[in-house]
Amino acid sequence: MTLDNGTTTSLSPTAGGARTPGYAGTLAAACCAVFVAQVANALPASLNGLFQQDLNTHGSQLTWITAAFMISVVCFEFTFGVLGDLFGRRRLITAGTALVAAGSTVAALAPSVQVLWIGAALNGLGAGAMFPGSLTAITSVTRTSRERAHSVAVWSGFLSAGAAVSPLLGGVFARVGSWRGSFWVLVGLALVSMVLTLTLAAESTSPAGRRLDVPGQITFAIGLVLVLYGAVEGPESGWTTLPVILAFLLGTCFLAGFVVVELGAESPIFDLALFRNRAFAVSSAVAVIGMLAFLGACFATSMWLGPAQHQDPIRVAVPFLLLQGPAFVLIPVVSRLLHRVAPTWLLTTGFALMAVGCLLCTRLDVHDPGLGAFVAPALLIGIGFALTVSSVTAVALDSVPPNLAGMASATTNMLRDLGFALGPVVVGAVALSKAGSAFAANLSGADLPAGQLAAAREVAGAGGPIAVNSLPPGAPGSAAHGLALDALGTGFSTAFLVCGAAAAVAAALTAFGMIGVRAHRHARVEAPVPSPSGRDGGRETLPTA
Secondary structure, eight states, rough: BBBBTTTTTOOOSSSSSSOOOOOOOHHHHHHHHHHHHHHHHHHGGGGHHHHHHTOOOOOOHHHHHHHHHHHHHHHHHHHHHHHHOOOOOOOHHHHHHHHEEEEHHHHTOSSHHHHHHHHHHHHHHHHHHHHHHHHEEEEOOSSSSSHHHHHHHHHHHHHHHHHHHHHHHHHHHHSSSOOOHHHHHHHHHHHHHHHHHHHHHHOOOOTTTTOOOHHHHHHHHHHHHHHHHHHHEEEEHHHTTTHHHHHHHHHHHHHHHHHHHHOSSSSOOSEEEEEEESHHHHHHHHHHHHHHHHHHHHHHHHHHIIIIOOHHHHHHHHHHHHHHHHHHHHHHHHHHHHHOOHHHHHHHHHHHHHHHHHHHHTTTTTOOSSHHHHHHHHHHHHHHHHHHHHHHHHHHHHHHGGGGGGHHHHHHHHHHHHHHHHHHHHHHHHHHHHHHHHHHHHHHHHHOOOOHHHHHHHHHHHHHHHHHOOOOOSSSGGGGHHHHHHHHHHHHHHHHHHHHHHHHHHHHHHHHHHOOOOOOOOSSSEEEETTTTTTTEEEEEEEEE
């Protein structure tokens, strides 16, 4: 059997009916761990407005809260998978829960947004260890394909449930106390998960043939962080400023070095030879573009309702039930569809639904605080995501021979996570750039007192339209509040349009890029595994009984 992290293990379909000792405890601990990791991932979605008010943040600083988490996951998830195989999955999960507890403590005590970034990055490192560790832990204690498929389905359910309830959980505790209370709850959940892992989970390793790709890991991490830094800071610092230009240039150099390193590596993070396969190259491209569209739409929704409209965290959480909930509710439906409908068509349909939902969001009125207008577009995006999150791995696996299925699945997962990391960065860059230009244009023709006009320009120069939009009534520059809100509406409407265009491109690439491609149909039972942020951890390749 080929696991999601590229590890190949044996699994006899006639291993017997008795379950492996420690099966139930390991499954319980793994499900708790992945639930906690996903809660840590999605928690800030309903709290961005409160972060902005309490910590006086501006646009790019809010983007970094989400980006810091996802960058940590993307950069190190392959390495964490190897560490778990070498030193033990239970140890890996325990270390991950400790990092989440530490990161959430830092976030709860954060006196500034910069400290909150550190907490988010620590949470991302912890979740990056818990996702692969929990999945490989439960697959190591199952005997039959049926038992393994059932275990993975249960694991998937807890992961999807974490994505659906996390914004609501954050909103509830933020409302009864403060946003800091939400992170203290996460500390408690992480400690409970740690105790369950240490007391219930069985230890397992699979060191054969596994080794760390240190040069590849270093060049990839540094290159990705530098490029994303330039993309996040460009809208506010200026695209032609020296730090932004240097970030792009150095980041590109490190990523080019990563490609060179991987071509000669014995155990590469990316097997670049896979991209010679047109079908795999297409599925990889749509994994990045399509997941960028989804998480970009989620981030735009959070910013629209939070820092722009200053809505209650509970109300901010409601659309996320529609965005994330279908991936949980439709797990059995999508699983059956994958056996009856070509994954390519499911993928195309899902991206098309996401495109329609994002385009409907461009018609929202930023002055209307009602949530009714979000129902249809959020539900379309959520259903589309539910169809694509497993299908993209199915298409990748169908495009390669059986002996490459593990590496193909792992590579697709990393590229999908890269799309998740790019989503908030691209949306933030587009929305804030457009909002800044729109606010400057609105302000130049505004009939405001000279003092208010000068103050608004000064505040906008320091923190953008979001800062002006958050000024209390009567404060210098607050007379431009309406102009700032209009500018933010224009900016994030443009961001929704970009997300819709990205989803449409992914749908077109899938529909037309796979023409004439013959799939490698293997005899297997496939269990879709959703991944972080509604992610799909890939599908296990299971031998038929």
